Amino acid sequence: MIAKKVCMVGPFAVGKTSLVRRYVESIFSDTYLTTIGVKISKKTVDAYDGQVQLMIWDIEGVDVFTELKPSYLRGASGVLLVLDGTRPASVDMAEELSKLLAEQLPGVPVVGLLNKSDLTYEWKLGDSDMKGIEKLGITLIKTSAKTGHNVELAFDTIVEKMGLGSGVPEST
Template identity: 50%
Template sequence: MSTLEKRKVCLLGATGVGKTSLVMRFVRSIFSDQYLTTIGTKIETKHLTYGDHEIVLVLWDLSGEDEFQRVRLSYLRGAAGYLLVADGTRRATVETAMALHHAATEVVGDVPRVLVLNKADLRAFWELDDAYERELAAHGPVFETSAKTGAGVEEAFRALGHALLQR
């Protein structure tokens, strides 16, 4: 008998890191470079199966934050986990993601999270070196993704879904 669980997952990150593109690639297998900046929140769902367990990820694509505002913390309430999204071509977005992680922890506690370094298709232009990525990985799972090509996207979301089922 299969069990079905729904879990709220928020995507957090600076403006322009590719949160909406990642959601659209994961949920609908599409990519467009014509997305507009998210205002507020967009919600999508995706069913995942792990053996005899099925989980529905309710994905909250939150507007980008360059400085986390307290008013946005209310969107995190009830989240079972979150994806921190950064743009590998802009190191400052990793620092924003880590600041968001600390702010989110205050609201939802120690829930599963995954750090996504997006825009792997532009790896030649990354402002991150291997040593920095290893340092980030010491604090939790890190995935290199490309919403454009789809590389690593499914793996990142599935890893978070699996962690949610383990709790």
């Protein structure tokens, strides 16, 4: 079985850890836990040539005081760039992060997750914001770690873009 590294990147408190927990453990908690450094989770999925173990690197959030450490990205086969629909500032960071990702990981697929779709009534984003992200060449998927909406689709999409196949979890 081969292993592939997928990095979860984005600003603080956008739901990276919650998305990973929903995908790997099928759970959600309202308790906010700040990730310091990186937390690695694993999930085995079906691929074209058998099974692949996804090594999901949940990387600490970035903001004006912290930057994304390029060493965390080394060896990544795919990236999920997580943004928060209720916080326009997180979307503003998308351009900066996508430039860094393009420099550090040329040719590595990036999928954008616009998280907290269960709170669309609180979203402060317009269509122009989303089109701006898509202009960066990033596929955008609306997700909710709380309800599970499109979480499987998000990981399936990055697995497909990495050229591995369907990303369907192994049967147990």
